[in-house]
Amino acid sequence: MNIHIDTALLQKYDLPVPRYTSYPTVPYWSITPSGEQWISHLKDALSTSESSWSMYMHIPYCETLCTFCGCNTIITKNHDLENMYVELILKEWELYKKAVPQFKEKPLKQLHLGGGTPTFLSPASLEKLLAPILDEVVKDENFEASIEVDPRRTSVEQLKVLKKLGFNRVSMGVQDFSPEVQRLINRIQPYDITRDLTLAAREMGYASVNYDLIYGLAKQTTESFTETIQKTIELRPDRIALYSFALVPWIKPAQRLFKDEDLPVAEEKRKLYELARAQLTAAGYVEIGMDHFALPDENLSLSLKNKTLHRNFMGYTDHRTDVLLGLGVSAISESPYSFHQNEKVSAMYEAALNKNILPTHRGHVLSEEDRIRRQQILNLMTQYEVGFTDEDQKKSAENYLSEMVKDQLVAVESNKLKVTEKGKPFLRNACVFFDEHLKRKQPADKLFSKSI
Numbered sequence: 001m002n003i004h005i006d007t008a009l010l011q012k013y014d015l016p017v018p019r020y021t022s023y024p025t026v027p028y029w030s031i032t033p034s035g036e037q038w039i040s041h042l043k044d045a046l047s048t049s050e051s052s053w054s055m056y057m058h059i060p061y062c063e064t065l066c067t068f069c070g071c072n073t074i075i076t077k078n079h080d081l082e083n084m085y086v087e088l089i090l091k092e093w094e095l096y097k098k099a100v101p102q103f104k105e106k107p108l109k110q111l112h113l114g115g116g117t118p119t120f121l122s123p124a125s126l127e128k129l130l131a132p133i134l135d136e137v138v139k140d141e142n143f144e145a146s147i148e149v150d151p152r153r154t155s156v157e158q159l160k161v162l163k164k165l166g167f168n169r170v171s172m173g174v175q176d177f178s179p180e181v182q183r184l185i186n187r188i189q190p191y192d193i194t195r196d197l198t199l200a201a202r203e204m205g206y207a208s209v210n211y212d213l214i215y216g217l218a219k220q221t222t223e224s225f226t227e228t229i230q231k232t233i234e235l236r237p238d239r240i241a242l243y244s245f246a247l248v249p250w251i252k253p254a255q256r257l258f259k260d261e262d263l264p265v266a267e268e269k270r271k272l273y274e275l276a277r278a279q280l281t282a283a284g285y286v287e288i289g290m291d292h293f294a295l296p297d298e299n300l301s302l303s304l305k306n307k308t309l310h311r312n313f314m315g316y317t318d319h320r321t322d323v324l325l326g327l328g329v330s331a332i333s334e335s336p337y338s339f340h341q342n343e344k345v346s347a348m349y350e351a352a353l354n355k356n357i358l359p360t361h362r363g364h365v366l367s368e369e370d371r372i373r374r375q376q377i378l379n380l381m382t383q384y385e386v387g388f389t390d391e392d393q394k395k396s397a398e399n400y401l402s403e404m405v406k407d408q409l410v411a412v413e414s415n416k417l418k419v420t421e422k423g424k425p426f427l428r429n430a431c432v433f434f435d436e437h438l439k440r441k442q443p444a445d446k447l448f449s450k451s452i
């Protein structure tokens, strides 16, 4: 396949920029809501007749460490922790339920279990955690429940229990099918394991299977990655998250277990994405936002078409709710007025809950300006275009983005900023224009991975 990569453009724009899963981005959160404020924001957000919410649960445990991983994890083989952790999440839920009665009245649209590895929990622990919560909430008529699973550590028994509890989506960590790449990232996952779990999930009636893949990993070549994508297409997951490898060794030192020279550099890395995109679109997948693909009749594709695509801490989603409630260590919650993150250290999360207080680590109360910018960045990230607030903002964009306009990566048309086809790889660079926090104060330390 012949793919043209504009090297000069990559060199010019491959800069450290945020992934914009929130605005303001986490390093710029400055005003943590008090407990009372946070609860009143949740109540306000769920006060209208149409309001709805979603829930995220973070299960941090993994049995082994993949050396590329940037997630909030605790590496352990000690399964005695399961019971204690399930009880802590249930305790946290008790606190919210008492403080915000709307959680039992308003429809829950989506439940997502992420990690770490949620299938670290045994079938019995999953049931103990989820059954009481799902029994007492009001589920939306289109309720969806999804879970991130590591195929190396997921049994048919676990999938069966989850199905019984109402789960209809499974997201599998695959990353790459090449044995050499798998060896370097400390994640040996034979193809058959992924294939068998996919077939089992389908047979059980799961409506959607997602694969997480990563481009830019150590020793990935165009040949090896083309094969990975070919194998993926053969198994035909409904969705694919094709993540750019985020190299953040200053946060995760384990990422340094491979050498710099093993990593594909900017243009080689972009080529991996472009090749994958060409293969996936030729196989009928629709490209969604920066890094997702879905079959055309999948909800994510439909929401792109209907302009209802949303983006939150979990990436692109077809659900937008008034509140996202995050439970578990380090989990992040969102309301229209604020963000809230739980304690990131287990002992502190546990200590707060043992005192019956919310385990707040940090957060951010949004100003009026933050709320406007948050919506503008969201529009750009999900629809590749956004309207300006006024003539002044338009002029300022023409000035700030003049190089990107000249390079035909973005265009200013009437009162809108549009990202062109050529500009799609640089979507995050265009968002920076709306990021007042970043523009006011450049980070002192390395904070963000590069845009490509």
Ligand SMILES: C[S@@+](CC[C@H](N)C(=O)[O-])C[C@H]1O[C@@H](n2cnc3c(N)ncnc32)[C@H](O)[C@@H]1O
Residues within 6 Å of the ligand: 062, 068, 069, 070, 071, 114, 115, 116, 117, 118, 148, 149, 150, 151, 172, 173, 174, 175, 212, 213, 214, 243, 244, 245, 246, 247, 248
């Ligand atoms: C919580 S894990 C998925 C579930 C399970 N732990 C597993 O690995 O199968 C979330 C996903 O984040 C992605 N991810 C983790 N670290 C990353 C990094 N440094 N750069 C890009 N993607 C990353 C991987 O694709 C991974 O599947």
Ligand code: SF4
Residues within 6 Å of the ligand: 061, 062, 064, 065, 066, 069, 070, 071, 073, 115, 116, 117, 150, 173
């Ligand atoms: S990629 Fe998944 S299994 Fe591997 S360390 Fe990260 S969270 Fe755990």
